Amino acid sequence: MLTAVAVAGFDTPTPIQQQAIPLALSGQDIMGLAQTGTGKTLAFGLPLMDHLMAETGRPAPKTAKALILAPTRELVNQIADSLRTLTRKSPLQVATVVGGQSINKQIATLNRGTDILVATPGRLIDLMDRRAVDLGAVRHLVLDEADQMLDMGFIHALRRIAPALGTPRQTMLFSATMPKQMEELSRAYLNNPARVQVAPPGKPIDKITQTIHFLEKPSKPERLRRILSKDADALTLVFARTKHGAEKLMKGLVKDGFNAASIHGNKSQGQRDRAIKAFRSGEITTLVATDVAARGIDIPGVSYVINYDLPEVPDNYVHRIGRTARAGREGEAIAFCSSEEVDLLHQIEKLMKVEIPVAEGTRPERTGKSGGKPARKRGGGGGNGGGNRGYGGGQGRGAKPQGAPGSAKPGRRRNRSRAA
Template sequence: MSFDSLGLSAVLLRAVAEQGYSKPTPVQAQAIPAILQGGDVMAAAQTGTGKTAGFTLPMLERLSQNRPEGGRRRVRALILTPTRELAAQVRDSVKTYGGKLPLKTAVIFGGVGMNPQIQTLRRGVDIVVATPGRLLDHMGQGTVDLSGVEMLVLDEADRMLDMGFIRDIRRVIAAVPKQRQTLMFSATFSKEIRQLAEGMLRNPTQIEVAARNTAAENVNQRVHPVSRGEKRALLSNLIQDGDWRQVLVFTRTKHGADRLARQLDQDGLSSAAIHGNKSQSARTKALAQFKQGRVRVLVATDIAARGLDIDQLPHVVNYELPNVPEDYVHRIGRTGRAGRGGEALSLVCVDEHKLLDGIHKLLKRPIDQHIVPGFEPDPSERPQPLFKKPAGRGAGGGRRPNGAPAGNRPQGGRRRGGRPGQSARQG
C-alpha cells in the first residue's frame, strides 16, 4: 500500500514524499481513511509507529477541504498532549506536512510566557496544540475561544490519565461543541481509557496495531548486571568502546539526571540533562544540541522524555529501571521507531531485581542478560531500598499509587492554587 491510495490531496502527498516516506505504517494505513470519513476514531498504537502523522495528515486534509468563507480565523482543531515536548513535536508535524496549506497553528504549553501565546491567538489560528493546564489558563482568561472546534484530538491519552489530567480533560470537553469529530490515540486500550472514550466518542472506529504493553520487536533488548557503584563507569565504557554518537539515558530522578550528566561530562562525553526543573528554553536547547550531534548523551527522566521524537536514535539506556513496568516499554520505544532497528540496554544492580521481575512479567519473557568483562557484579552485595521512607509518614504515605512522589504535579499542566500560567514541575 502507498500513501497515494489513502485519499490525501496532491499537496499533502508531496509533503509526505519530501520527508522520504512512500509507504504508510500500519496505524497510518488504518487511521487516515477512517478519519477522512469524518467519524470518531479510537486508536491504540505504541510509540514510534507513526501515529502523529496518522492524525495530522487527515486533519489537515479535512480542514483545508472544508474552509469557512471569509470572517476571522477561529480554532477549528484542538490537539491535547500530556507534555510540552510532545506538543512541540506535534506542532512541528503539522507545520511539516501543512506548510503549503493556508492554515495557521499555535502551540500552547507552560514553562514559557503567556503573552506571546495570547498575541498569536488574537491574530487568529486554525489549529491549537496544547497541554491541558496551560490551555485551561487561557480559557480562564478568555484568550482562547473553543466554540468553533470541529476536530478534537487526545494524543497519548493514557499518559494524560496517568499524569492526573482527567478533570482538566473533562473541562476542555465541556468547552468544545458536542457536534465534533473526536480522535483518541493511546498506547493501550486500558479499562480507564475505554471509560473515558465512552463519554467522549460516538461509535468510534477502533484501531489496534500492537498488543497491549508490548515492546517494539525491532528493538534489541539486553540487561547488563552490575554492582551499584559501577554503573557510571560501565555506562562510560559502553559509550566509548562502542563509539556511540547518540544515546538517550534514563534516570528515576531529576537530581540523578543532573548528577549523571555532570559525571559523564567529566568522563569526556558531552552530556545534557532534561527534566521538569529545567526551564523550557534549556530543555529545548539541550534537545536541539542532541539532535545536531553537539551533545552526545541526553540524560532524561520519564516525563521529560515522553514524546521526544528523535529520528534514528540508535541507543537507549536504562541507567535506573523505572518504578512502573509499563514505563520500560515507553522508554525503549524511543529507539527502533518507524521500522528502524535500535538497541535498549538496562544497567541493573541487586537493588532493582524486583523491578526487573515486574518488567519480565509484563513482557511475558525474560530479557537476555550479559555481564560485561571487568564489570562483574559483586556477589556479596546486598539489596538496599530504592526509596527512603518519608519522615513522619507511614510506609507508603509519601508516594502516590503510580510511584510518583506525592509532591510532584503533572508537567505541562499547572500548580493548583498557583499563578495562572505557572508551569508545574515534574521530571
C-alpha cells in the same frame, strides 16, 4: 498535501496509518493503539488536515478548529513540527501552547486564531481562565499518549476542557499502552469509536534489541562509561529516575570528557529545546533525561536507550525504549537493575509479556520489595534513587543474552500532577 507528504519522504504508510487514516477521513471516532515510533502523528494528522482544508473561512480570533492535547511540552513541539512540515505551503496554521514559555506571547498568537492548536492541558486551562481562548469552534479533538495523561492526573483537566469544545465533533484517542482506565475514558469522550490496534499493548517495537545488566548502584557509573565508550559517536539517550540524579549524572559524564547534556523538569523550556536540538544534530551525543522526555523525542538517529534507573511506572519503560528503532531503523535498549529494582523489572516484563535477556550478572529471585518508598511525582520529575549492593562484572553492547523467567504482581498506578 500529497506533494508535501512526498517531499517529506513518506511514501509507504505504516500499519497504524493504513488502518486509521480511512476511518478518520470518514469522520469516525477512533481509539488507536500502536507502539511508539510507528507513525501515530500522521495517522491522525493527515486526516485532520484534509478535513480542515475542505472547510472555508479563516478561524476567528481566539478560536481553533482542531485541538490536539499531549502530556508534555516536548511531545507538543514534536507534533507541531511534524504537522508544520506538511502545512508549510497550505493556508493552515498550527499553534502551540505549553507551560514554561511566555503566556503573553501565546495569548498574542491565539488572538489571531489558528486552525490547529496543540497544547498541554495545564497551560490550556490557564488560557481558558484568562478568557484568552474560545474552544467553541473546535470540531476535531485528538488525545495523544492518552495513557500518560491519565497517569499524570490530566483526567481532571480533560473534564474541564471537554465541555468547552464544539459539538458535534470527531474525537481520536491514540496511545502505545492500554490501561483499564482507557476504556472509561473512551466511553466518556468518544462516540462509538473504531478500535485500531497494530500490536499488543505494552509490546515494544520488534526491531529493538533489549538486554539487562544486573549490578548495583555504585557500579552503574563505571558501566555506563564503558558502554558509551564502545560507540562514542552514536546518539544515546540515558534515562535517570530523578531530576537531581539526571543532572548529577550528566555533569559527571561531561567532567570525564563525554559530550553530554540533560533535560528534566528543573530545566527551562529554552534549555530543553536547545539540548534536544543539539542532540538531534549530533552536536551532543549523550542526552540524560527523566521521563519528561520519554514521549517527546522523535529523533530517528537514536541508536541506544540506556535505562540507568528503571522507571517506577512499567508503561514508561515501553515509552523510553521506543525512542530508538524509529522510522523503520533498528535500535538497542540497555537496562541497569540493582537489587532494589528487581520487582520493578518483574513488573516491566509482565507488562510486555517477555523476559529481557541478561547481558551481565545473574537474574535474582523476586524480593517482594521495589526499592523503598516512592517519591511524589510531578510533571517533569521523578521518584527515588536505586539500590546499594552489587553483582559486579560486565560486558558492553552486544553481549550474549542469558537468564531465566520471573513473574510479578502488577504495580499500582500513581497519579501525578497536572504540570507540563
